[in-house]
Amino acid sequence: MAAIIDVKDVTKRFGSLTAVNRCSLSVEAGSITGLIGPNGAGKTTLFNIVAGTLAPDSGQILLDGEDVTGLPSHALFGKKLVRTFQIPHEFSHMTALENLMMVPGAQAGETLFSAWFRPALVARQESEVRSRALEVLDFLKLGRLRNELAGNLSGGQKKLLELGRTMMVDARVVLLDEIAAGVNRTLLNDLAANIQRLNEEFGYTFFVIEHDMDLIARLCDPVIVMAEGSVMMEGSIEEVQADPRVIEAYFGGAPTATLRESA
Ligand SMILES: Nc1ncnc2c1ncn2[C@@H]1O[C@H](COP(=O)(O)OP(=O)(O)OP(=O)(O)O)[C@@H](O)[C@H]1O
Secondary structure (H helix, E strand, O other): OOEEEEEEEEEEEEOOEEEEEEEEEEEEOOOEEEEEOOOOOOHHHHHHHHOOOOOOOEEEEEEOOEEOOOOOHHHHHHOOEEEOOOOOHHHHHOEHHHHHHOOOOOOOOOOHHHHHHOHHHHHHHHHHHHHHHHHHHHHOOOHHHOOOEHHHOOHHHHHHHHHHHHHOOOOOEEEEEOOOOOOOHHHHHHHHHHHHHHHHHHOOEEEEEOOOHHHHHHHOEOEEEEEOOEEEEEEOHHHHHHOHHHHHHHHOOOOOOOHHHHO
């Protein structure tokens, strides 16, 4: 498999603190790659750099071999690299269906020019976007909640809806940041099953930061471990959990600790 994301020698400092330190890693196309590491290891900072919300001080990010270092997130969105975000507060007063229909790029009716001069086109596209949004809701088993206000959904249902937003643009690479936090086990199972289906049936690549080791074990291969701003090791979840360096990084060498206990 070829790399779809290449992080090459990336460094990011905040004042005197080096949050990401000459970090290099690759995410293979078609994989569900996990990124784990102790608090403060630099995972979120690295994600922000890959997603275009932070520029690195040095180093490069390649997307499918193309240098995208420093491109803003909306430009990366256009290249189908998508990061899930919490549903914005102002969208909580819209229904689940409307939330999906609002995804930028999913509709062409947002410019005044098209709305005024090409109303038939806008109407047709709106109906296509609506059908797509309904399909996505059905795929995620949220169809019955389509007219529910997003603000009334449970934590897990909101995460499903966030995943749904990536489907409105046929994402190729999806960055997921701690999706398990605050989600009950049943919905977590649905979320994991949907991620697997999107990966297997639609070829989505996922790059996942997660503290929930059960979810990492269920979904991710390989797992990349970051510590102190760079990659400590990469391997299967079994290899990672058995590696003394990883245990040391998480627990400072506590002899009986296992990674699973940290979740
Ligand atoms: N905007 C910022 N300004 C200053 N320091 C920051 C900023 N963002 C992150 N840091 C620092 O950079 C380091 C790496 O943080 P980061 O959030 O990337 O780690 P993480 O591995 O995602 O941690 P966690 O698992 O706790 O979310 C930490 O020491 C953090 O305090």
